[in-house]
Amino acid sequence: MMSLRISRTAIVATLMALPALTTPAATDPNDAATAQTVQTLASVPVAIFNFESTAPGNPEFGRQLADILTARLSVYDQFTLVERKHVNEAIAELQLSLSGLAEAGRSTQVGRMIGARILVFGRAFAVDRDLYLVAKVVGTETSQVKGVIAKGKLESDLSPIVDQLVEKLVEGLGQWVPQLLPRNEKLESPIEALRLELAGKTLPTVAVIVSESHMRTRSPDPAAATEVKKVFKEAGFEVLEADKDTLEKWTKNVTLAGCDIVITGEGVSDFAARIGGLVSCAARLELQATRRDSSRIVAIKRTTRRAVDLSETIAAKTALQSAGHELAVALIREIAAETTTTPEAKQ
Numbered sequence: 001m002m003s004l005r006i007s008r009t010a011i012v013a014t015l016m017a018l019p020a021l022t023t024p025a026a027t028d029p030n031d032a033a034t035a036q037t038v039q040t041l042a043s044v045p046v047a048i049f050n051f052e053s054t055a056p057g058n059p060e061f062g063r064q065l066a067d068i069l070t071a072r073l074s075v076y077d078q079f080t081l082v083e084r085k086h087v088n089e090a091i092a093e094l095q096l097s098l099s100g101l102a103e104a105g106r107s108t109q110v111g112r113m114i115g116a117r118i119l120v121f122g123r124a125f126a127v128d129r130d131l132y133l134v135a136k137v138v139g140t141e142t143s144q145v146k147g148v149i150a151k152g153k154l155e156s157d158l159s160p161i162v163d164q165l166v167e168k169l170v171e172g173l174g175q176w177v178p179q180l181l182p183r184n185e186k187l188e189s190p191i192e193a194l195r196l197e198l199a200g201k202t203l204p205t206v207a208v209i210v211s212e213s214h215m216r217t218r219s220p221d222p223a224a225a226t227e228v229k230k231v232f233k234e235a236g237f238e239v240l241e242a243d244k245d246t247l248e249k250w251t252k253n254v255t256l257a258g259c260d261i262v263i264t265g266e267g268v269s270d271f272a273a274r275i276g277g278l279v280s281c282a283a284r285l286e287l288q289a290t291r292r293d294s295s296r297i298v299a300i301k302r303t304t305r306r307a308v309d310l311s312e313t314i315a316a317k318t319a320l321q322s323a324g325h326e327l328a329v330a331l332i333r334e335i336a337a338e339t340t341t342t343p344e345a346k347q
Contacts, residue, residue, distance in 0.1 A: 039185045042193065044177065046073065047082040047116035049091065053124040055131055056154070060277050061124055064310065065133070065162065067278055069120065071307040071315075072166045075227075075322045077329065078189035079173070086114045111140025118180055120169065122147075129154050133165045137172065139180030146176045159314045194235045194332050201339045204260030206232050207242040210287065210324075214316045215270040223317040224267040224285050227324030228331075235332050261298065263289050263331065267323065269316035272306060279312045283319035287327045289335065299334035301327045 048070050053062030067084065074081050090113045094106075107119055122135035133150040148168040152161035173180075177187045210225040229239045240259050265287035272280040283305050289298040303326050307318035 037184060040188050041181075041185055042188065042190055043078050043080045044118055044181065044187055045080045045082055045116045046118045046120060046173075047087050047111075047114055048073070048084070049087055049119065049121035051122050051124050051133070051135075055124045055126050058277070064276070064278050065124060067308050068162055068310070069166065069169070071309065071318055072162070073169070074307075075318070075325050076170055076189075077191075077325070078187055082114050082116045087116075090114045107138045107140045107143065117141060118173070126154055131158070131161060133161060135165060135169060137169070137176065137180065139176075141182055142180060144176070144179045146172060146180070148172050157311070159309065159311050162309075190329055191231060191234050194329070194336065198236050198332075198336055198339070201336070203237050203339060204335065205238045205240055205258070206261050206263060207240045207259045208232070208263045209242055210263070210265045210267055210285075212267040212320060213269075214281075214313070215268065216312070223320040224265075224283075224324035227321045228263065228287070228328040231325060231328035232332065237332075259292050261289050261335065262292050263287055267320050269319055271312060271316075275308065278308045278310065279315045280306060280308045281312060281315040281319050282306050283316065283323050285320065285323035285327055287331060289331050298338070299331055301330045301334075303327055 048066045050066045051062040053059075053065070055061050058064070070081050070084060073079050090110055093113070094110065110119065111117060117140050119138040119140060120135055121138075122133065124131065124133050126132070131152050131154045135148050135150075137146045137148075138144070148165065150161050150165035150168060152158070152164070181187070208225050208228050210222060210228065212222050212224055232239050242259070242262075265285065267283060267285040269281050269283040272282045274280070284302070285305075286300075286302040288300045290296065291298060303323050305319045305322040305326065307315045307322060309315035309318060
C-alpha cells in the first residue's frame with residue numbers, strides 16, 4: 001500500500017507541473033482582420049482521456065473517472081463530448097502516453113484525428129489519507145494549457161470529489177475558452193443565446209411540479225425538476241416554488257393569481273447495466289407546459305437519457321438531470337415563440 005502513496009514534495013512537484021495561466025498563445029498573423037469577423041459557437045467538441053491513477057483499492061479508477069466526467073459534462077450543452085471509443089482508438093494508434101498530450105504538435109494531431117478542439121486528461125493519486133484529482137485542459141489549435149485540482153478523503157464517497165472536479169472544469173472552461181480557441185471564435189451556450197433572444201420580452205412566471213422516482217431505490221432530491229428550474233432562471237424567467245397541493249388548487253381554481261405557466265410531468269430512472277465497476281442508469285422524462293389561465297397546452301416534450309457513475313443513485317440522478325436540461329431548453333424555445341416584446345423594447 002505504501003508504494004502507492006506520494007510524498008507532499010511530490011504534490012508540490014505535480015502542482016508546479018500544471019501549466020501557468022500565462023502560457024503564450026500562438027501568434028495569428030491575421031489578428032487584425034479576424035478580430036472583425038468573430039464566429040460564435042454554440043458548443044465546442046471536448047475529448048476526455050483516461051486518467052493516470054495510482055489511487056489504492058481500484059486499479060480501474062482512471063478509466064472510470066474519464067467515463068464519469070464524460071457523462072457529467074454531457075449535461076452542459078456548450079460541450080460536445082467525443083465518444084470514448086474514438087478517444088481510446090486515437091491513443092492506441094498514436095501509441096501516445098498521457099504526458100505527451102500537452103505537446104503542441106501532439107495535441108493538434110490527436111484533435112484532428114478525433115474531431116476534438118479541447119482535450120482533458122490528468123492524474124488521480126493518494127497522499128496520506130487524501131485523494132487528489134488533477135486535470136489538464138489543452139486547446140488543440142492554440143496549444144494553451146490550463147489545470148484544475150480537486151481533493152477529498154480516500155475513505156469517503158468518491159462522488160463528491162468528482163462533483164468538485166466537474167464544477168471546477170465547467171467554471172474553468174467557461175473562463176478559458178477564449179484562450180483555448182482561436183481568437184476569431186467565441187463560445188455562446190444555448191442558454192445564453194435564449195437569454196439574448198428573450199431580452200425585452202415580457203416573460204411569464206413559471207412553476208415546476210415534476211414527480212420523480214427510481215425503480216430500485218428511493219431517489220432523494222428532484223434532479224430533473226431542479227435542473228428545469230435552474231435553466232429557466234438562467235434564461236431570465238421568474239420561477240415560483242410550488243408543490244402537488246398547490247397544483248390541485250390550480251386545477252380547481254384557474255383564476256388563482258401568481259403563476260402564468262405550470263410545467264408538470266414525470267421522471268423515472270432505472271438500473272441499466274454494470275460495466276467494469278461502473279453503474280449505468282437510464283432515465284425517461286416527460287414534461288408539459290400549460291397556461292394556467294386558459295388551461296391551454298403550450299408544449300409537450302419527452303426524452304430518454306443515460307449516465308454512468310460509481311453509485312447507482314448518482315447515475316440515476318445524473319440521467320434525470322441531463323433529461324431535465326434538454327427538455328427545459330426545448331420548452332423555453334416553445335414559450336419564447338409566443339412571448340410578446342414589451343413596448344419599451346420595441347422603441
